């Protein structure tokens with residue numbers, strides 16, 4: 001059965017999502033690396049009883065990167081710091097499978113799960129920026145399809161390592177001098193296409209057993225991976241219709257993989273602009289929009305096409321032929337954008353302008369915002385939302401003005417019912433599968 005509560009996450013995005021959000025008069029230009037700001041935002045989100053905080057990440061920058069990409073914390077580091085100042089809210093960090101080792105990542109997330117008392121989540125990404133390879137001693141960036149194959153095997157290894165300790169393996173019997181019951185530790189002995197990992201992990205089984213898996217794929221491969229393997233999907237949906245169509249598609253895929261679709265949460269990212277009235281919210285939006293320049297349009301476009309530089313093309317010529325670049329980068333967005341370009345015969349200028357001025361959904365009074373959230377939730381477009389704060393103070397306003405309305409309508413929790421991220425999402429602790437015949441042998 002679908003949960004009757006909206007899930008809410010907040011993305012710690014410092015100076016903001018687009019190229020010009022940082023220019024808002026109230027935004028500290030050092031926000032992306034401000035522990036104090038993140039502690040305040042975490043406290044506010046936790047006061048609002050949000051399900052989780054989310055930290056995005058990438059591993060390569062150029063002159064086209066957005067300000068938040070240029071100066072940001074490593075996700076597990078900032079989440080570990082916040083684990084110490086929060087008590088309930090989930091802590092979800094992004095780590096790429098293309099430039100890391102499963103043993104390290106299993107260990108980092110198991111550590112975060114222990115440090116936070118069971119609040120860790122992992123946003124599994126494959127990296128869309130090709131020149132990330134240059135920062136990791138690699139000649140080439142893996143192709144799109146390969147990246148998702150790596151991701152599937154990588155997740156097998158990480159989850160296998162999380163299962164390499166049985167409950168109660170750490171005996172700690174001082175009398176007998178027995179620290180471990182080694183029969184309760186299991187080697188993984190994983191040996192397949194991309195990874196060879198023996199195990200077991202050097203940290204005991206975590207409070208959640210398995211930290212929660214997030215994903216954000218939009219292409220065919222990405223949707224299948226997310227539908228089969230993730231607990232929650234973070235998506236960007238410009239409007240209700242697109243969100244509803246993504247929702248129906250991915251839920252059907254999850255059912256096709258034999259899963260209960262209600263155990264997979266689809267969470268569009270939104271950046272609400274909340275005023276006392278609809279008119280005041282419009283005014284706030286116009287002030288923000290006035291800061292926009294074509295830089296944002298160029299930047300968002302480059303982000304889809306592997307950081308491609310679009311500034312040297314004729315703005316008034318037809319949109320350039322860059323499909324091959326996008327298909328190996330943000331494939332889902334490339335397909336969607338090029339369909340729009342072809343249907344409307346758009347020039348580069350029209351696309352750049354559209355990206356720069358794209359109107360954000362969710363602008364209005366607290367009631368208007370609550371109505372819209374309820375519509376998306378009840379009419380099959382979302383199981384919850386991940387909030388971006390574009391204007392300083394909007395998170396607080398959401399917590400103080402919108403959350404109470406959602407509560408009144410029975411759409412959001414009054415208090416946390418449990419302590420772990422799995423508790424908040426209503427996901428049980430999965431069985432430890434250490435005994436399954438995936439070539440596992442006793443540790444000693």
Ligand SMILES: Cc1cc2nc3c(=O)[nH]c(=O)nc-3n(C[C@H](O)[C@H](O)[C@H](O)COP(=O)(O)O)c2cc1C
Nearest residue numbers: 056057094125216217218219222235236330331332
């Ligand atoms: C809302 C959202 C957040 C994302 N966050 C990250 C991120 O933090 N780091 C990253 O490398 N990719 C991130 N991605 C990109 C995805 O991991 C993925 O590369 C992208 O959606 C393209 O997937 P596709 O090729 O399956 O279409 C995000 C995507 C979306 C939609």
